[in-house]
Amino acid sequence: MATFFRYFTCNSLPSYAHLFFTFALFFLSCLPIVGNLFQVARSGKPFFQYVDDLRRKYGPIFTLRMGTRTIIILSDAMLCHEAFIEKGAIFAGRPRENPTRNIFSCNKFTVNSAVYGLEWRSLRRNLVQNMLSSSRIKEFHSIRSQAMDKLIDRLRAEAKANGGVVSVLKNARFAVFCILLRMCFGIEMDEETIEKMDLITKNVLITLDPRIDDFLPILRPFFGKQRKRALQVRKQQLENITPFIQQRRVALRNPGSNNSAMRFSYLDTLFDLKVEGRNSAPSNSELVSLCSEFINGGTDTTATVLEWGIAQLIHNPNIQSKLFDEIKSTVGDRTVEEKDVENMKYLQAIVKEVLRKHPPTYFLLTHAATEATTLGGFNIPIGANLEVFLPGISEDPKIWSNPEKFDPDRFYIGKEDADITGVTMVKMIPFGAGRRICPGLKMATVHIHLMLARMVQEFEWTAYPPNSDIDFSGKFEFTVVMSNTLKSRIKPRGDTR
Template sequence: MELWLLIFLSVTLATLLLLLLDREVKIRRLPPGPPSVPILGNLLWLRRSLREIEDILRELHARYGPVVTLHIGSRATIFILDRTIAHKALVEHGAAFSDRPAQLPAVRFLSASQHNISTAAYGPIWRLLRRNLSSEILHHSRIKLYAGGRSWVLGVLFQHLRSQADAHHGVVVAMESFQFAMFCLLVLMCFGEKLDEKAIKNVEEAQRSLLLYSRKLSVLAFVPSISRHIFRNRLKTVLEMRERQGQLYLPLIEARKEYKQQQPPNEKERFVYSYVDSLLEIELPEEGGRKLSDDEMTVLCSEFLNAGTDTTSTALQWIMANLVKHQDIQEKLRDEIDGVTDGRDEEEIKEEDLQSMPYLKAVILEGLRRHPPGHFVLSHAVTEDVDLCGYLMPKGTAVNFCVAEMNWDGKVWEEPMEFKPERFLSGGGGAAVDITGSREIKMMPFGVGRRICPGLGLAMLHLEYFVANLVREFEWKRVEGEEVDMTEKLEFTVVMKNPLRARIIPRRRKI
């Protein structure tokens, strides 16, 4: 009996030693980073905040190289700042880097236990949800269905800008109008209805308040078992916001169910297909073929509105700010627009006209390169141990890719911090840039690889359409005595610290 006990203890001890040894070997092979202590993470968090992450990474990049490990609480997180290494990870080892980190148990309700496209694990549920979005809503044939919606929203945007200008001697704070207009459009695409202004404002407020407040939950990454009790009031507040969101969304979802069931046969041609319509048809084969729950539907609608509203309106503001700052670029763009429309005095520039405007596309690409709305893509997670450029990426480790650093790489872009659309024209250094990054990463505003943003095409269309029409409708000038302040501030996206104020002068008669 004593012999068996001795053997059992010996085997147990040997196993523990091997596990500890294996863990130590993996830790030593991780990319370098600043000193850390167990549970708490890096010592630098005692004097620095996660809000300073970009400045911290630039300092660490200079000290440790293009791949850096930070310990945020007990979790190791790897940051990749080099475009070549990013390409190896996201394209050459694409399958291994396509997962998402597991969310903290305390906040999993925000994603319906990761049952949405942005947070779902790399597997059947993610494939089903992404395929549904790509084929049912974002396919070019579907996008054409919303041409009337875009025209309606353009009118809403012009009306908001004119009202502001009339009330403030021609001066507008453009971002307010941009956000509202984009939200109108995405609500239409999501729920299939043109809601009145009050209803849209209610949905927008619920959406943005939850989005911005949920950033306060980042403190839960530090010793989660303790911090979730210390910050329980924050969790309570977010839960209440989430419930409020559901109260607004579920009646719209129910209305869509009834509309589909009661729709007369002769009304089908007038039926505008919506994202909710596609979600109502989904069945989850991995979970017994069940339909999506109300909570999952709400989360997916919230994700759809977030992805298409904040990022696009942010990019639109940065682009228009640069057109205000660089009047020569605005005039060159205006000349191209006049040449394509040939003096036609129609209400709007049609989407087919956009295909003949290379300088417009260059302005949009330069805006996304110089001012990417997100300076990081959503965190990836490694599905298996991967050796990447001599460093071990352990299974399950979170990996982040620094979009802004790659967009501003001086080895690729001449004067990378300057706004120069010409670089994307024939003969320019960026003329042949593939923003999907499949061949080479020179910029990655939409991410790269299997988790690339599925809305890339829609976002480009919206930016081209609204920028072209805004420049055609108004001359955008600086407010007298003010400079355009390009200082950044992090909200959900990286926005202008001081929102763009501009003087707009109508270029055409009102029709």
């Protein structure tokens, strides 16, 4: 459910435009329209590192002129509370988008991209009330249970074939993706179809990578090849997802058929959705965009958190042992179920600490000011983009003791606490805050708790290669993943070999 500014270079341009771009950017760097773009490119650093350097020099709020955009960077808890809680409506806007992005959002007809107003309220209300409420989430518990069993089986099979070594992110991502597909379309797909859907999803995310023409629209004529590619990817997306929409529509119209046994789905809530300000139900193309958003929003973010969580348990075997003891004392020899998680306070503390130390994103989804206002005493112009640099908050020594340390006890024994919604006080907001907070927060935390508990209940996780140190540096690939994809050696619990 997050996106970031990636460090862009000439590589984002078609080859025939490299020379022109280099000359043009050098020439235009003296003009106000380019602003800080040249400095960012010349730094040779990913954007998040560039921002981290600047905040240490200039403080928790500063402005970057990125081409035609005014970007205000926040890295302070109190400023975020003022922006998203106290002045939530003013900062609930979204920035104008590159036309390429509008291809996939159907001109901002998705929850995350919609303009703050009636249409957005209708889309979000439907998603939250009909799919992401606590009661509705519980209705899908059997799907999660089946996906967890498949996850454990996949890990066992991979370990058997590779001398006990498994890939954490790949398997976690596949499990979450399967859950969300079932929730979205109401049917179980075979593995070949799932992999095909996953490939389409990845192609869309790659196509939506930020580019230099997001900031300098004058360069868009040089990106014709990229736009053509985006249209091809969108065509593939429509061709592959629309048949599932049509099948579902037919099944709902013929309740006496065998298809009527299909489970309730997100798609069911969209067919006759009444959107304020519109007279028609969503088109097939809009349904594809909404379904894709539902699937994309919870897949990579959840899997990423699991990868960081397992890495920390490997790095801190005493924490892993303590978690296993809690699981054992709570459920005994039976399999962990969702209802058990509510009684596992140490598990909850670990997940909260993972979210603090390793939020899925460096930046929240971009907000935009809907009117001129002030923030922390500084003037904010209408249309200004607001970017929140999360590590500046979750690692702030003024609000966290020893923030560099991974320490679940800060939450477990009550030394510290934090409302991850940011309503009472902003200390960590991995899912955002205020009106635009991620609607999938509850579902994501259910998935993370259950998956981590099952993975630790079934296996002991150790470093691979043996006795090697974990590299906790991160990089951006849709979410913040580990620079070196985590491989782990697993041993089934109770196996004395």
